Amino acid sequence: MTEQRSTRGLPLEDICVVEIGHSLAAPYAGIILAHLGARVVKIENAAQGDYARGWGPPFIDGASALFHAMNHGKESISADFGDPACARSIRDFIVENADVVLQNLRPGNLDRYGLGAQDLTELCPSLVYCNLGAFGATGPLRNKPGYDPLVQAYSGMMSIVGHADDAPSRVPVSINDMGTGMWAVIGVLAALRDKGRDDPERGRIVDVSLYETALAWMTVPLSDCLAGGPEPTRIGSGSPNIVPYQVFDCTDGAILVAAGNDTLYRRLCNVMDLPSLADDPRFSTNGDRVLNRKVLIPLLEARFAQKPAGDWLNALEAGSIPCGPLQTVDRVVTNEQTASLDILRRTPDGRTTTVALPVSFDGRRPPLPGNTPGLGEHNHLLIRTPAHDRADDLLRQESD
Known part of the structure; x- marks a missing residue:
């Protein structure tokens, strides 16, 4: 079983997040919230789980190191949304337990199963529901799927990366996926605060996307362009606005x-x-x-x-x-400054070393939230046994 740490004293210790996510954007939002103390329940495709489980090598106990980095400390439920009973169980679990839902499936996918934003916020008006999309909630590309390099190309980002004579190249980390996860967290935290301040029964639907995130990263080049500046060019490691x-x-x-x-x-x-x-x-x-x-x-x-x-x-x-x-990556790992920050942490089971939250509270960095779950390890959260039914019957009899 996945060992979970105590969340006492962490900012989100009383928050439950359901993550219907795969790949990077929603899982990165989920892992940030988990590091901040939230309980994060991850809903995965029953057939193969999160695609990122196979995004390696390297692999750790059958799942990619990338998957471990993005999903430690979560609980995993494997689901077949096409099964009405399973969809109903997930819906019930969300209504009864969740403060926040994160989802980055294709637009409209979850609506077919009664798990979209409108359905769930009607059933649970206090819910904060966050859609992490590709190109945004409006416009001609709103239903188009997207991956980080596609958005790097479409946003103009790829046109300014590298040297003048280079072939097009991408920023070699998934900057838009992870940035979208960060914007999702910002939006969710703002919505949670707004709910607590004005109306505890009123939630929000939050929309973020990879393309909007890319446009935000491109704020300076876009602003330069809008100000009539020259067409940005590839200048390697240099800056278009500062020399040297x-x-x-x-x-x-x-x-x-x-x-x-x-x-x-x-x-x-x-x-x-x-x-x-x-x-x-x-x-x-x-x-x-x-x-x-x-x-x-x-x-x-x-x-x-x-x-x-x-x-x-x-x-x-x-x-x-x-x-x-x-520095090369291997030198960063052994760097004295990196070590002094104590930001590279091992999960409780010792299987995975990854990057902890880049935030400290009163000089203390939150610990990793736990181990990486196996696919469907926490399916029992949705299972109703005859014992559950008998207990409900007894409660009803006592109330009568």
């Missing part, structure tokens, strides 16, 4: 330098022994440097290429210039 603000190659590695204002730029020129660049009118202000990026960056690249990364980092840090090494 990117990775530079050294003799034995690469470092990121973030000279985010004019004072830092002049300090950088001093540390690099390039006084002429500090005084050059083409580079006097950040706006000048952005316009003359193609002139300035090669000059800085040539200078950085003359020394090892460690030498540059020491000199830049001594000059109070923001900088850091370009």
Whole structure:
């Protein structure tokens, strides 16, 4: 059985969430809420479970490491929505127990089984029901399915990732899936607070989507475009609005330098022994440097290429210039700063190490909410036995 931790003292310890979700967006919202203390009951397809169970290798005890990362500490019920009795049991469980429902199935899918937002909020007016969609609740693409890379392409995000001559590439983490999960949590928490403040019997229907999340990530490029700025181009690790603000190659590695204002730029020129660049009118202000990026960056690249990364980092840090090494993932895992944050945690059964909540309360980070459930491990939550029926009969007789 899945061992669950105590939620005492956590902000959402009295909240029950039903997650009818798969892949990443809804499960990520669910795991955030679980880390905050909520009880999260995950409803999975009876035939194969959440698709993400197979998204590996690596695998841990038959399920992908990705699935463990997104679903530890939850309870799992396997369901066949096409079975009216099963759908009815899930509906009853939600009405009797849930404060929040998260769902990211295709639009209209759950409506066929009486599990959509309108049906459930009519049965349970205090329910907060959150739809996590692909392209939004309105518009010509409202019923179109979507995955993270598709939305990265459609939102313009993919057009600005990489270097000028690269083939199109995606941000190599599911930034829109996970971002949508975060917006779902923000919306749910706002709805829960609103319900408690104004009317404890009034819930909300919250809608978020991958495309809206992508547009939010694209706030600066879109705003630049709306202001009449130039068409954004691929500039690798650099920023379209700040120069120099990117990775530079050294003799034995690469470092990121973030000279985010004019004072830092002049300090950088001093540390690099390039006084002429500090005084050059083409580079006097950040706006000048952005316009003359193609002139300035090669000059800085040539200078950085003359020394090892460690030498540059020491000199830049001594000059109070923001900088850091370009680390690989394996180095991040063993990094002293990572370790000091105690953010990489093991589940109680020791099977999985993953990232804990990136939030602390009074200096304490919430622990992982528990182990990863097996598919349908908690089906007993929906099963009515003859003993249950006999107990109900006794209660009715006593009340009569």
